[in-house]
Amino acid sequence: MSGPDVTRDGVQGARPGRQAPTGAHAGRRRRRRGRGRGEQPMVPDAVFSSYYGKPVLNRPTWKALDIAGYLYLGGLAGASSLLAAGGQFTGRPGLAAPAKLGAAGAISLSLAALVHDLGRPARFLNMLRVFKPTSPMSVGSWLLVGYAPLNLAAAAAEVAGRYRLLGSAATAAAAVLGPAVATYTAVLLSDTAVPSWHEGYRQLPFVFAGSAATAASGLALVAAPAAEAGPARRMGVLGAALELAAFRAMKRHMGLAAEPLEQGGAHRLLRAAEALTAGGAALAVLSGRMRDRRLAVAAGAAWLTGSAALRFGVFHAGVASAEDPKYTVVPQRERLRARGR
Template identity: 65%
Template sequence: MVPKAEFRSYYGLPVLNAPTWRAADIAGYLFLGGLAGASSTLGAAAELAGRPRLAAGLKVGAAGALGGSLYALIHDLGRPERFLNMLRVFKPSSPMSVGSWLLAGYGPLAGLAAGSQVTGLLPRLGRFGTAGAALLGPAVAAYTAALIADTAVPTWHEAYRELPALFVGSAAASAGGLGLLVAPAGEAGPARRAAVLGTAVELVAARRMDRRLGLVAEPLREGAGGWLLRAGRAFGIGGAVLAVAGRRSRTATALAGAAFLAGAVCTRFGFFTAGVASARDPMYTVTPQRERLAEKEATR
């Protein structure tokens, strides 16, 4: 019998060049950007629902998360002017170009909302910033999914269908977690609902992704990436249990908020790590290509 084929490449080199991005920069950018966008949307909803302290905390938190996200992105780029260079053109087919313009539009609005909230000055402009940041928030939370799916990294690319839901759910859970930390118990209802719903969406998307991707989902279950993703799910479920069962306890509410935030961090870092691992092993590149070729041959 013919022995089972081994997945090798010329001179022992990977088929793909693994991403050289630093996890602290890019995974941190993914987490903080999602937290910022979802916090702006949840903060505006809290303001409309008459939860002023929750809204204030989320507005300030969104601006802080955005600042951290931009720092991580620019630190990875190496020079600040490289971010500005991406604004010279607008290319709808490029997630990087669309994302750069989204951040350029969202950033001043989120800053205006937070600045007015903290200082009490220019309330009309503050409301305008709050509304504008809330409208752009979901796109800011979701566009990074298209950004990393639009690469040759096997696990990232193959997950393009479920990844937006996964990232938006994780972002909503993190924003809800932040709200549970900053709001008094009487105002925490919207944050609790957002966190629990976001966690549910994230879990469903992760389950569908695991079933559909087949072999390419292995890095999501194994190694450091798999460990981080399991930890993220455990934190999310634990946070949901604490948020629902301990809603009358300020301590339980704060612990739930911390768990939701920790779960979102683990999810973003875990998915980033799993993608890098999939790029380093030629099996995850070669096998899906062969399967697609076999399907085409079978349909001829």
């Protein structure tokens, strides 16, 4: 392929077989080229390449199914707690019951996926030895420890049909923690050095919040009676609007680090997520106007699937950005150049 040659250290050099000018002759050539155009650089701009082409960052060792599933199920659980509390306190038991059970099941599976990725349950317990407010991992671990028992208590009271007061209190407390559970994983990803996660730190929590709302609403539309599904439908439409708008804003502000979101398998997943989220919103609105249960179930399935596709797409894009060193080094150089260094 034609073009300038790049050395192992990433510096543009002369073509093979052509002797680079040296000494006074080189100086005269530079002076002739520079007449009338001001000073010219003595050394050409370096072309980027990493040391021996190796990645600057280690590839994340998290298992895709475990951690992307953990991200998805945590969002589903957190937003379902809000629907459970809303259904309970507005006299919609048909909405509250599946939301409670869904939240309990999702957070249990989320914790199982996390522990499976860690390898041993003791490693999760080791994260509870200290509480560090500046660490999203530490805060998130303690958040899960407080949140999961509340959901299990609320679901158990619902299934048993007893201890109503205890179940109501647990549902309300879980709803208070639900938004944090639904979004703290975005802060956790953004706190890493992985470019396509870190550069989206401003908008990614809003993307995950909208995605969690659509997932929980999708579960409710599938499981709740149509007559009681109004709050889920409205929350899902708002969540879809938030997710789509925040995701597009995130890509605009990420610069070069947004490229992995537009490439390969991550791009296909994220395009599918956008289509399913928007399509689910349209079906949900239509189901509300026509009072058609089949449309509601279709909307719920689209939202559940779209939310999962978003989390898996974001995960795979981050892994791809860590494997290519340009997403780490080039933005750093641009920031230094902007500061005048």
